[in-house]
Amino acid sequence: MWGRRHxxxxxxxxTYTAATDRTKGALEALSKLGIEPAGPIRYDKWDEGWGRAATRLLLDQGVKFDAVVCQNDQLARGCIDVLKQQGLRIPDDVAVIGHDNWSLLTSSSRPALTSIDNETETIGRCAARF
Known part of the structure; x- marks a missing residue:
C-alpha cells in the first residue's frame, strides 16, 4: 500500500481477540507512518456480506480512502465486490488487503487478493511438537 495515505x-x-489484535497491529503500522485511519473502524460479522456493507458505508458516508485493510479475506472479497460495482479499479484506485491468506479466496479473487499470512499452520505444527 505504498503511497496510500487514506x-x-x-x-x-x-468480541473476538483476533479483531482487537488485528486492529491494534494495523493502527500501530499506520501510526509509524504518521497516518490515522480513514473514517471509523467498523466491526461486525467475519463474512463477505459485512465486507460489502462496510464498504458501502464508507462510500455512502463520503469517507475519503485509497486503501482498505480488511481483517480477513472474506471481508476483503466483499469489499472488492462493492468497489468494482462502483467502477473503481483494484489496486489502481483503491488498494485492498485481506488477512489469513486463505488460498481458496486469494487466488480466485479478481484481481488476486493480497493477504497477510500469520503462518497459522506453522504455528500449529510447532505447538503440536511442544
Missing part, C-alpha cells in the same frame, strides 16, 4: 479498516466481530 486507509480504512474493516473489522470482524470485535
Amino acid at each position: 486507509i480504512a479498516i474493516i473489522g470482524g466481530d470485535e
